[in-house]
Amino acid sequence: MDVDAILLARIQFAFTFTFHIIFPSFSIGLAAFIATLLVRWRMTGEDHFHRLARFWTKIFAVSFAMGVVSGIVLSYQFGTNWAKFSVVAGNIIGPLLGYEVLTAFFLEATFLGIMLFGWQRVPPNLHVLSAILVAIGTSFSAFWILSANSWMQTPAGFEMKDGIAYPVSWLEIVFNPSFPYRFAHMFTAAYLTTSVVVLSVGARYLVQGRFLEEAKTMVRMGLGMVAILAPLQLVIGDAHGLNTAEHQPVKVAAMEGHWDGSKPGELLLFAWPDEKAEKNHFEVGIPHLASLIITHSYDGLFKGLKDFKAEERPPVLPVFFAFRVMVGVGLLLIAIGFVGTFLWWRRKVFSAQWYLKPLIYAWPLGFIAIVCGWWVTETGRQPYLVYGILKTMDAVSPVAFGAVLTTLILFVLIYTSVFSMGILYINRLIDKGPEGKAIAPEGNASVGARPIAAAQDAARSALGSED
Amino acid sequence: MDTLAYALPLIWAAILATAVTLYVILDGFGLGLGILFHFERRESQRDVIMNTIAPFWDGNQTWLVLGGGGLLAAFPKAYGLVMSGLYIPIIVMLLALVFRGVAFEFRWVAKPRQEFWDLAFSWGAVVATFAQGVVLGGLLQGLSTEGGHFAGGTFDWLTPFSLFCGISLLAGYALLGTTWLIYKTDGDLQEWARDSAKIALLAMLAAMAIVSLWTPYSVPRIAERWFMWPNFLIFAPVPLLSLYAAWRCWQGIENIGKDAEAFLSAVALFLLGFVGLLISNVPYLVPGALTVWESAAAPSSQLFMLVGTLIMLPIILGYTIFVYWTFRGKVRAGEGYH
Helix, strand or coil, X not given: CCHHHHHHHHHXXXXXXXXXXXXXXXXXXXXXXXXXXXXXXXXXXXXXXXXXXXXXXXXXXXXXXXXXXXXXXXXXXXXXXXXXXXXXXXXXXXXXXXXXXHHHHHHHHXXXXXXXXXXXXXXXXXXXXHHHHHHHHHHHHHHHXXXXXXXXXXXXXXXXXXXXXXXXXXXXXXXXXXXXXXXXXXXXXXXXXXXXXXXXXXXXXXXXXXXXXXXXXXXXXXXXXXXXXXXXXXXXHHHHXXXXXXXXXXXXXXXXXXXXCCCCCCEEEEEEEECCCCEEEEEEEECCHHHHHHHCCCCCCCCCHHHCXXXXXXXXXXXXXXXXXXXXXXXXXXXXXXXXHHHHHCCCCCCCHXXXXXXXXXXXXXXXXXXXXXXXXXXXXXXXXXXXCEEHHHCCCCCCHHHHHHHHHHHHHHHHHHHHHHHHHHHHHHHHCCCCCCCCCCCCCCXXXXXXXXXXXXXXXXXXXXX | CCHHHXXXXXXXXXXXXXXXXXXXXXXXXXXXXXXXXXXXXXXXXXXXXXXXXXXXXXXXXXXXXXXXXXXXXXXXXXXXXXXXXXXXXXXXXXXXXXXXXXXXXXHHHHCCCCHHHHHHHHHHHHHHHHHHHHHHHHHHHCCCEECCEECCCCCCCCCHHHHHHHHHHXXXXXXXXHHHHXXXXXXXXXXXXXXXXXXXXXXXXXXXXXXXXXXXXXXXXXXXXXXXXCHXXXXXXXXXXXXXXXXXXXXXXXXXXXXXXXXXXXXXXXXXXXXXXXXXXXXXXXXXXXXXXXXXXXXXXHHHHHHHHHHHHHHHHHHHHHHHHHCXXXXXXXXXXX
């Protein structure tokens, strides 16, 4: 297969993967948020928790559907685009993905049915339990897929025979060196992302003066989470970075734009890395700060890009800039949490328009950080697909250039149109807001048949049909 | 070959066969409902059709993910070979499933302007079904390989036989869809489903007969398997039982009051077709190219997965049955679960 087809296969995978990651990272946090709302509703009996849960469940359904369909594509793409990867790493990656299907996908997909359609069909406690099971399913899913991805970054617990990886210790494979850090980092990112969306929607209603009770709950819960998780994520990210410095020093060198390993690293606020000249242009940085962060000592040395052969280096530009965007968003979220908490303490948070108005547009921040983070770690692993074992160029399927090009064009057209429609519909649901009657908290919903009129009423409000 | 290396691939082939069968039956009636959208144009009836499956479709489709994931885990070589050899029909199927899947949610939010998602649902189902049939046909006629990797061309799968398999599956899924509607609805819609089911049944029987003759005609290996004495006698119950299932299905369609019978018979018909495929292709996993042993993952990988599967599969089946039980009974107009 020629070089161009490899490039196309990579673009295709990056494209489908980038689109996909948006939805599960939202679902993980949102499922937990809905389950929390439902539990609070059962404990307090306050209607607005129930209205909020129903409202977010509709949004969850739309987002989850997009996650499911884009995820199925990925589970087959390992073969359609990376057939040789499946052969070389299939013994290891296959079972990890298999466990994801068995412990997570069935759980979330099946109980989603009850969560979406069981409001009146099952006793309230069972419905709450279904929501909790969906949330647990999404977490299991994150566990296994991050274990698989981490193994590709820091492979462990295996031996190579005739160019194929064979498992030696499953414990070492699942809990490979970068897994705990990556899992904590991604899981926190998912919760943080959802919290920002919840906070943003709450701010939108407060500014519009609609659904005030629900809006205040959303701002309290969203802001509380952001205030705790954003600083925590800084600490976890730092630990993850140290782990990367240990196992993939060339990735860290690219993230920092650090060429010369014989000098302490500068923390670059901006630069234009030039791979040909092996140096940066237009550097603006703080001397020694990168050394301080990575080695925790002022004059500490860490490897630079020039310590590695050119063909062993990842593309520096995308890694360098994606990392800066991710960290920038992280710092902005810390600021949002800090300022918000201060206003909350001063009892001004629900009326401070200057704070709430920009927040309306803050909802994509978490997604931007997650996508950039994935670009850093995935591009930073290049030229390898499985670090140190299998190069990307050796993993590709024997599929013709024209076929990959055609499907790539189809993916781009279909994904951008379908998923923009999805985001539009989510926005429409948010515009409508948490309306409709709540169900009494003391379970009087009987299993089975119920008066058709009530069902129609519920259906109409849930569907938001105009008639 | 030690016992473990002999038995594990067989066990895994059985598990995957179960997953694929469950997928074909469960998502088969779901896709069948999408095919029926082309013939039932009234919005209220379409709402009901969709609501008969809305709580289940996602779980049903997960069997497809288990099929793909399980193949990668247990038989990585077969996975790589099949996915590259049938690249186009598989990608087309996945993209069609994108439209079909999001339509379940988008259609309701888009109301009253849901026409586009009606089309996405119905054409997504038709294209996905057709592509699945083509994948089956492409597998049956064989993939050209070199050292276990795919060595053929992009359009090798494109033959009259594989296209006919695509059409056949449309008839088959339409039968599952119509009989499911007989089971889950009543009144007008059920009446309509009964009429449509007869056409679908006849179409499916014709398609099954043609595929059953065409396959041995074009693949000598399969002809030998079926028509050698005494194999023919041993395998004779399969076509005979299929005829019996078809007759029971017709009875079920006509008999008012026994609403589940037509669907169950249609499922039996599918199972028998699957048995026929097994007879034709054992011990191949990729027909003519890779046996279950040649393509198996390392025994320790298969064992590790097997432990999880033996624990999880009964649990999964348990809660799947529970959800079907929760949403049992007839679905009526205006009684959307939404």
